Amino acid sequence: MEPEQPGRDTEQEPLHEEAHLPGPSLYPIGFAIGIVVLLVGLVIDPLLISSIGAAIAIVFGFLWAREATREMRAEQVVVEPERRELPGAGEPAAEEPGFAPPPVEPTKVTRSVFLEGSTIGLGALIGGLITVPVAGFAVLPSFLDQKQHKVDMGPLETFALNQWYISTFTVDPAEGEVSRRTAFIRNNGFVADPQTKQQVPSFTIISNHCVHLGCPVQANGPTAQILNMKILHEQTANGKLTLDPVVPAGYGCPCHGGQYDPEGNRIAGPPVRALDRYSYEINHGRLVLLSTYSVSHVVGTGAQAKIYKYKDYGPGQHVDGPEAWFYPIPPPHH
């Protein structure tokens, strides 16, 4: 039993109003595409792409408005004084010569329909004018002006040849502790640059962010205490830098058990690729870390390693194979 069903004795009064739906139109789709191009352009190239998007939106918006108002423009809207026919009141006035009112064509857009439409339209316009900047403010800053950080890691001599270090450093001193990162660094010594044939320093710098879901991987192997070596503490342009010597047999993640070899190749567990690496430059004899990049796998070791390098992807995202098709457009990075 449904005690609170709407009463069955109340009859629905048939609706006499008919909906005046506009005919199907493709212009709104073009307008929407223009807006999308405009917004995407704000991320990619505000000057060129956004202008194209704005132009598309304006053209289609104009065509759309013209189409929607075609009926209104085609007919002259004659403002007619409101009249009520009195029941049984005959039509004496029309019979008299000289008093016949001019014939008025019936119009579809009555005063009330026009007022209703303009109220809703104005409301939507005002709402849109408020929503667009607010939504942009909420969403776009995450994607615009991603800063490229340079991390000063101190002089090259600090890093003993072929020794791995667990290095912790602050990416952005203004940001504070939350920007503290860890990387595994090995000095591979000097190798010949294939183009210039000059001897240049080579480093292997592996990020400790697990490429499963971003937990911190640990080096599997003895660290300074067991190796009877000193942990190095330094002050650099980026603040406190710690270098803890280690002999890694590989890296392991404490969260879900992902395992990697010393070059960062995945050997077991849920990770989808090899560990990310930092690109670097040498500046006045000091090692400077730049952005990270993603790696599908590495063949060989040290300075001779062949690194299969990709743009920076997030943890859990494939960079090669059919699964990479799931991530066609990565968000803008520095």
Added chain:
Amino acid sequence: MATFRRKPSKGELRRQRAEEIVMFPLDWLEERSGLIGGVKYFLFRNVPSDINWMQTLGSAALTAFIVQAVTGVILAMYYTPSAATDPHTGQPVAWESIVNISDNVFMGWLVRGMHRWGASVFIILMFLHMGRVFLFGAYKYPRELNWIVGVLILLMGMLEGFTGYLLPWDQTAYWATVVGINLNGTAPILGPWLAQFLRGGQEISGETLTRFYSLHMLVIPGAIIALITLHLYLVVRLGVTSPPWSKDAAGGDPEEAEPERLRPGLTRPVPRGAGASAMQAEPGGRQ
């Protein structure tokens, strides 16, 4: 005003005056807003005679949400969503403000504990309520929409859990959020964009904390309140279902329900003097 067959005693007069004093503001409000009638309509609805305690799980979940809202408002008076480091102690400001609430603010430990454990209670009660609705078949026509609204409330509750977990700004909070956001990041196509939006950039930072705080205490609670309002509206409109073992609901032709406007006690006043006995004489309306 009642008329007396005999001269009213002093006690009766006093009672009458007291009644008038109490009723005056209520009548004033009712005449101008209809709110008293509205509240009566909401609270004193007819329900099947064979409902049981399991049908109170929804109200229990609502109570848990109200507890979360009230304790949350109080916590917000003392909490600082800042990832900056306090120069005096070297600790993050957000984490210090949590420690302050727990250790120094009077009864702060209690309010924070209520909010922390109440969060789990809210989710558990929503699941139990959902199970009750499922097992009673109360999601069926015409209540499908209310099931959908309920699922949205559950989803919002879980988002509250996710965003609230970061706010203590300790190691657990940080790494749980790292993993949670990266899980979102593995969704096809838009996943990486969603993750970057949640982080407020490429990496978790102070902006992630303020963003989660805003979502946790403004955006999602607003959505939950709106959804609960819709949920309750549908409950009132569609009524409460009988349990599946209900004999009333199973037996014979359903009685013709009387239109609501004719039922006593809702919008039509109960006949004076008849009181509760009149309601009992005609359950669900006139026979």
